[in-house]
Each structure stands twice: as structure tokens, then as C-alpha cells.
Amino acid sequence: MSRQVHEAPYSLRKRLVMAFGLLLILFLGLAGLVLDQAYQEGVEAAVAERLQLHVYALMGVAEPEDEGFFLPDLEEARFSQIDSGLYGFIFNRDGRELWRSPSALNFNLADTGFMPGLPPRGETEYGSLFTAEQGQLALASYGTYWENRDESYSFVVFESSAPTAAQIREFRSNLYLWFGALGVFLSIAQYLLLRWGTFPLIELAEDVSGIEAGERDQLQGSYPKELLTVTRNLNLLIRSERDRQSKYRNTLEDLAHSLKTPLAVLSTALQESAQAQTLSEQQRQEMAEQLERMDQIVSWQLKRAVKSNHNQWLAKPVSVSPLIEKILSALQKVYRDKNINLETRLDEHSVFHGEKSDLMEICGNLLDNAFKYCSSSVMVRVSGKGRSLLIEVNDDGPGIDEGKRHWVLERGARADTAKSGQGIGLAMVVDLVSAYNGEIRITTSSLGGAAVSVRFGKKGADSVSNVA
Amino acid sequence: MRLLVIEDEDLLRARLVKALEDSDYIVDSASDGKTGLFHATEYDYDAAIIDLGLPELDGLSVIRQLRDQGKVFPILILTARDNWADKVEGLDVGADDYVVKPFQIEEIRARLKALLRRAAGFAKPKLEFDGLSLDISARRLLVAGVEVELTAYEYKVLEYLMLHPGKVVSKTELTEHLYDQDHDRDSNVLEVFIRRLRQKLDPDETLKPIDTIRGQGYRFNVPPSA
Numbered sequence: 114m115s116r117q118v119h120e121a122p123y124s125l126r127k128r129l130v131m132a133f134g135l136l137l138i139l140f141l142g143l144a145g146l147v148l149d150q151a152y153q154e155g156v157e158a159a160v161a162e163r164l165q166l167h168v169y170a171l172m173g174v175a176e177p178e179d180e181g182f183f184l185p186d187l188e189e190a191r192f193s194q195i196d197s198g199l200y201g202f203i204f205n206r207d208g209r210e211l212w213r214s215p216s217a218l219n220f221n222l223a224d225t226g227f228m229p230g231l232p233p234r235g236e237t238e239y240g241s242l243f244t245a246e247q248g249q250l251a252l253a254s255y256g257t258y259w260e261n262r263d264e265s266y267s268f269v270v271f272e273s274s275a276p277t278a279a280q281i282r283e284f285r286s287n288l289y290l291w292f293g294a295l296g297v298f299l300s301i302a303q304y305l306l307l308r309w310g311t312f313p314l315i316e317l318a319e320d321v322s323g324i325e326a327g328e329r330d331q332l333q334g335s336y337p338k339e340l341l342t343v344t345r346n347l348n349l350l351i352r353s354e355r356d357r358q359s360k361y362r363n364t365l366e367d368l369a370h371s372l373k374t375p376l377a378v379l380s381t382a383l384q385e386s387a388q389a390q391t392l393s394e395q396q397r398q399e400m401a402e403q404l405e406r407m408d409q410i411v412s413w414q415l416k417r418a419v420k421s422n423h424n425q426w427l428a429k430p431v432s433v434s435p436l437i438e439k440i441l442s443a444l445q446k447v448y449r450d451k452n453i454n455l456e457t458r459l460d461e462h463s464v465f466h467g468e469k470s471d472l473m474e475i476c477g478n479l480l481d482n483a484f485k486y487c488s489s490s491v492m493v494r495v496s497g498k499g500r501s502l503l504i505e506v507n508d509d510g511p512g513i514d515e516g517k518r519h520w521v522l523e524r525g526a527r528a529d530t531a532k533s534g535q536g537i538g539l540a541m542v543v544d545l546v547s548a549y550n551g552e553i554r555i556t557t558s559s560l561g562g563a564a565v566s567v568r569f570g571k572k573g574a575d576s577v578s579n580v581a
Numbered sequence: 582m583r584l585l586v587i588e589d590e591d592l593l594r595a596r597l598v599k600a601l602e603d604s605d606y607i608v609d610s611a612s613d614g615k616t617g618l619f620h621a622t623e624y625d626y627d628a629a630i631i632d633l634g635l636p637e638l639d640g641l642s643v644i645r646q647l648r649d650q651g652k653v654f655p656i657l658i659l660t661a662r663d664n665w666a667d668k669v670e671g672l673d674v675g676a677d678d679y680v681v682k683p684f685q686i687e688e689i690r691a692r693l694k695a696l697l698r699r700a701a702g703f704a705k706p707k708l709e710f711d712g713l714s715l716d717i718s719a720r721r722l723l724v725a726g727v728e729v730e731l732t733a734y735e736y737k738v739l740e741y742l743m744l745h746p747g748k749v750v751s752k753t754e755l756t757e758h759l760y761d762q763d764h765d766r767d768s769n770v771l772e773v774f775i776r777r778l779r780q781k782l783d784p785d786e787t788l789k790p791i792d793t794i795r796g797q798g799y800r801f802n803v804p805p806s807a
Contacts, residue, residue, distance in 0.1 A: 381683075
């Protein structure tokens with residue numbers, strides 16, 4: 114079962130930003146396009162309508178005269194100003210020019226490439242053309258029939274498109290400005306909304322890493338409804354896992370109790386029989402050895418079973434200093450007669466990520482050894498930051514021979530095969546330390562005796578390393 | 582010295598009691614925490630041996646309640662749960678030492694002696710007074726450097742008095758701590774022991790180590806050596 118969790122290529126926020134960003138661009142782009150199109154069409158329709166009106170106005174004042182027309186009273190002043198941009202013409206069926214407005218005096222019709230045709234009677238044809246002099250021109254050509262002359266004419270009005278083009282340009286630049294501003298505003302709003310929306314998730318992640326870092330032992334923040342189920346279940350899981358472990362531990366310890374007591378009975382019985390001399394010395398010794406072996410095997414196997422499964426993430430972080438102080442005060446009581454000179458340097462912020470009982474076993478055994486073997490001084494140092502922890506126990510006793518250090522540490526792996534008389538204390542420590550990927554070292558203390566140091570959470574300490 | 586043993590395993594308790602009685606202790610016993618607590622509350626003991634895993638009331642609670650009652654006699658824990666959490670907690674609530682099961686009777690004897698001696702304020706296994714020295718491990722009395730033979734009862738009386746130096750010890754207290762409940766408690770016998778002790782400790786009658794306080798009891802009056 115080594116299904117691991119990997120980081121997906123995009124974070125939730127990135128995904129949402131990308132999706133919303135794309136949507137925003139698409140939406141604003143399309144909306145801009147549609148608006149631009151609609152406006153242009155509107156402007157063109159207005160131009161067409163205006164041209165139509167100009168045509169009607171020309172027709173309204175046109176009086177036939179000889180072969181041509183006379184338009185005495187032009188309301189639209191631009192028809193009368195030269196090069197005003199608004200030009201009127203009347204052509205006959207053959208395309209011959211019968212009249213042009215005064216504004217079109219300089220208008221070179223031939224240059225425009227305009228071929229005056231005759232639209233069906235009563236209909237208007239619209240178009241546009243380009244001239245070098247006038248630029249873009251819009252035109253409307255209206256076909257009419259003069260009954261009293263029995264002749265068809267076409268009334269044509271040209272108008273320069275420069276003003277409408279400017280109008281459209283201005284609209285466009287306004288549109289870009291507003292859409293740009295809208296885009297910026299929406300982007301900022303979207304970012305803020307995302308932050309606000311994903312905040313509980315980030316808070317959850319921080320809460321969880323807080324548990325990991327040992328700052329708290331349960332998820333504590335207030336969460337929205339959608340996450341509440343997750344956080345509650347997570348808390349439940351953490352709690353039930355801890356409960357399960359402590360139940361398991363208690364069951365095994367009860368088992369230890371019920372196995373150890375009969376052993377104690379046997380052991381005292383053996384001592385009695387030795388006094389009564391019902392057994393030979395050899396028999397007594399053999400039985401005593403076997404009893405001690407049984408006792409060690411029971412202790413060892415039970416301790417190994419009780420030992421937590423080192424689910425370091427779920428374990429409540431344990432503050433190291435108070436625990437060590439408690440053990441020290443207990444040991445000072447037991448070893449009162451030795452008048453031990455105790456020196457401690459305990460960093461009160463140091464935390465152990467694991468089961469309290471495991472740390473208790475490690476420290477209890479190390480400190481008990483130091484108190485037992487020292488001649489008068491014991492020095493304990495605890496330091497650490499975050500996940501790293503260093504516990505050093507020094508004494509001024511006989512120490513451990515360099516040649517034996519390896520053996521002492523290696524023995525930890527199979528202390529159940531230890532011969533009688535060898536405690537399982539240090540073996541248990543070695544076993545526990547390696548289970549937490551820690552490192553244990555035995556050196557010579559500055560006090561002259563043994564210095565045992567245990568280090569946890571060292572980077573790269575994935576494998577067990579027992580260094581002598 | 583009167584001891585209380587609280588242990589629920591009958592065989593183990595019986596053997597422990599017998600072994601301690603063989604060492605001249607007066608031993609009461611109980612098989613559960615409640616009865617044990619009752620004994621310890623009602624009677625005066627010099628020390629108690631308490632198993633942690635007890636029916637009715639667990640050993641830790643018994644110790645806690647005894648200390649809450651102001652009982653100061655030393656307590657030795659017996660534990661089958663060989664883990665530091667239990668040991669430390671036991672010592673923390675007021676026990677003075679622990680022995681892990683299975684144990685050697687000799688170890689229990691040695692620990693008890695040390696506890697009794699320490700409870701009396703002596704840091705070394707020898708109780709040293711001016712000119713007098715009682716080695717409670719070897720059960721030897723030296724008067725001015727010369728060993729003096731004592732009978733078992735003389736030793737018990739002297740040890741009790743020396744472990745309570747300067748304190749007036751009533752005859753009742755002495756009998757209670759030195760004799761079984763069903764033993765003949767004739768106070769004249771006690772007077773005989775005291776007289777014999779005075780002769781053995783102080784043949785020239787210069788030291789006068791044991792005072793008789795009329796109507797109250799006896800007092801060992803020699804100051805301990807520094």
C-alpha cells in the first residue's frame with residue numbers, strides 16, 4: 114500500500130484564474146465585436162436614411178426647366194457650399210448629367226468611376242466609392258418618373274464618409290477604453306473573489322500543516338458548510354486513530370500484566386525452593402535463567418507490539434522538556450542516595466513528533482542508565498527546532514568501550530536473543546529511535562563517562578543509522 | 582517494622598508476605614485496592630508495597646489518596662507494566678521506588694531497607710550516632726567500634742527507635758510496629774527488651790541513649806553523626 118499523493122500540475126487557484134481569465138477574454142472580445150458591429154450598422158443605416166432624405170429634399174424643390182432642372186431653394190446649406198462633402202446630381206435615363214448642386218462645382222465625376230444607371234422607379238440604391246480627392250463617399254441613387262415629361266430620372270446624392278468614419282473611430286476607442294477598464298476591474302474582482310472563495314481551503318491547509326508542525330492537535334478554525342464535513346471527519350479520524358492506538362496499547366499492557374504476574378509467582382517460588390533446598394543449585398540456576406529469558410522475551414515482544422506504529426502525522430506533538438523534567442524528578446527520588454549533581458539545558462520549545470509513550474521509553478531508559486552508572490554527575494541537553502530534535506545524555510560513569518559501542522547498538526535489533534542479565538532498555542531505545550528514522554550515537558562524554566545522543570528529524574535521515 | 586502489601590495475585594502475595602515475615606517484618610496484606618486503602622488509612626505502617634494493577638481501586642489511586650491523607654510512609658511500587666509512563670506516574674503521585682515484575686525477593690528487601698532508612702533521614706545504609714552505628718543491611722550493631730550481639734527482637738526495637746531519633750515512641754506504637762496482631766502484647770516484655778538494650782549499648786551508663794518518658798514511651802536521644 115504505497116499509493117502516494119502527488120501534486121497536480123495546476124493549483125486550484127491557478128485553475129480558476131486561468132478558466133475565469135479565458136472566459137473574461139472571450140466574453141469581452143465577443144461583446145466588443147458585437148457592439149462594434151451593431152454600432153457600425155446603426156451608423157450606416159443613419160447615413161442611408163439621411164441620404165434618402167437629401168434625395169427627397171432635392172426632388173421636392175426640383176422644377177423641370179427646358180431639358181434640365183432648376184432647384185431654386187436648397188434648404189440644406191451644404192449643397193450650396195463648394196466642396197462641402199455633400200453633393201447632389203440629377204441624371205436622365207441615358208446617364209447624362211442634367212443638374213449638379215453648387216457644392217459639386219469642382220467634383221470630378223469621371224474620376225469617381227461612377228456609372229449613373231437608372232434604378233427601378235421609386236427605389237433607392239445605395240453604394241459607396243472611393244476617390245483620391247474626396248476619399249470615401251457614400252451614395253444614394255433614386256429612380257423616378259416625371260409624368261408630364263414622360264421621362265425617367267435618377268436623383269443621386271454623394272456624401273463624404275469622413276465624419277461617420279471619425280464617429281465610428283471615436284466609438285471604437287471609447288469601447289476599447291471602457292472594455293479595458295472593465296477587464297481590469299473584473300480581473301481584480303475575480304482575483305479578490307477567488308482569494309475570498311478559496312480562503313477556507315488555504316486555511317484548512319495551514320491548519321493541517323499546523324497539526325503536522327505540532328502547533329495544535331486538532332483542526333480548529335471555522336469552516337464553510339461544504340468543508341465542515343471534511344474537517345469534522347478529519348478530526349474524527351485523528352481522534353479515533355489516537356483512541357485506537359491507546360486502546361491497543363492498554364490491551365497489550367494488560368496482557369503484559371497477566372503474563373508477568375505468573376512469571377513473578379514462578380520466580381518467587383523458585384527462590385523459596387532454593388532456600389528449602391528442594392532443588393539442586395544447577396536446577397535452580399537453569400530454571401532461573403529460563404524464567405529470565407521468558408521474562409525478557411515477553412517484555413521485548415510486548416514492548417515492540419505496544420510501540421506505536423509511528424504514525425507521526427497523527428501523533429500529538431509532545432513537548433520534550435516537561436516530560437524529561439518529570440522523568441528526572443522521578444529518578445532523583447529513586448536515586449536519592451547517590452546525591453547526583455544534575456545539570457540540564459532543556460530548550461522548552463523542543464517538540465517530539467510521535468507517541469508520548471515512545472518518547473517516555475527512550476528518555477526513561479537513557480536517563481535511568483545515566484543515573485544508574487554515573488558516579489556523581491549527569492548532564493542532559495535538549496535542543497531542536499521544528500521537526501528536528503536532539504537529546505543528549507551524559508554521565509561521569511565508566512562509559513562504554515569504543516569496541517563495544519557497535520555491539521550495544523546492533524544488539525537492539527534482536528534483543529530477544531539477548532543472554533540473561535542484559536537489560537532490554539537500551540535495545541528498546543535503539544529499536545524505537547530507528548522506527549522514528551532517528552539516529553543514536555554513543556561517544557565519550559566531556560564528563561568522562563558515556564554520552565548518548567539521539568537525533569530525530571534530520572534531513573535525509575530516511576534510513577536507520579546507528580553510528581557508534 | 583510493620584509493612585502493608587497490596588497485591589491481587591494470591592500466590593505472589595503469600596510468597597511476598599512470607600519472605601518479608603522471614604526478614605522479621607510484621608506484614609499485613611490486602612488483595613484489592615479498596616481493602617488496601619482501608620488498611621493503610623486505619624493503621625500506621627512503616628512502608629507499603631503496592632502493585633499498580635489492582636482490582637476495585639488501582640494502585641496509582643491508592644497511592645494518590647494515601648498521600649492526600651497526609652500519609653508519609655515510603656511506598657514501593659510493584660509493576661508488571663514495564664513502561665516508563667507508569668513508573669514515572671507512580672513516582673509522581675507519591676511512590677518512592679519501583680520494582681518490575683518478575684522480581685527477586687532480595688531486591689525487594691534491599692529496596693525496602695533503603696526506603697525505610699531514607700524515610701528516617703539517613704542517606705547511607707549505616708545509621709551513625711555518637712559512638713553507635715547500626716548497619717541495617719548487615720543487621721550489625723557497633724558500640725564504640727566493637728560489634729555487639731543482639732537478639733532478633735532487641736534488634737527490631739533498636740532499629741525502630743534509631744529510625745525515629747529524638748521522637749517519643751509509645752509502647753503501643755512499638756508493639757504495633759514490631760509484633761503481629763495476634764501476638765501476646767505484654768508491655769512488660771518490651772520493658773525487658775529496653776533494659777537489655779540499655780545494658781548492651783551503654784554498659785557504663787555514660788551515654789544513656791534511651792530515655793523513658795513517663796506515661797508516654799521511649800525516646801532515642803543520641804544525635805546522629807553528621
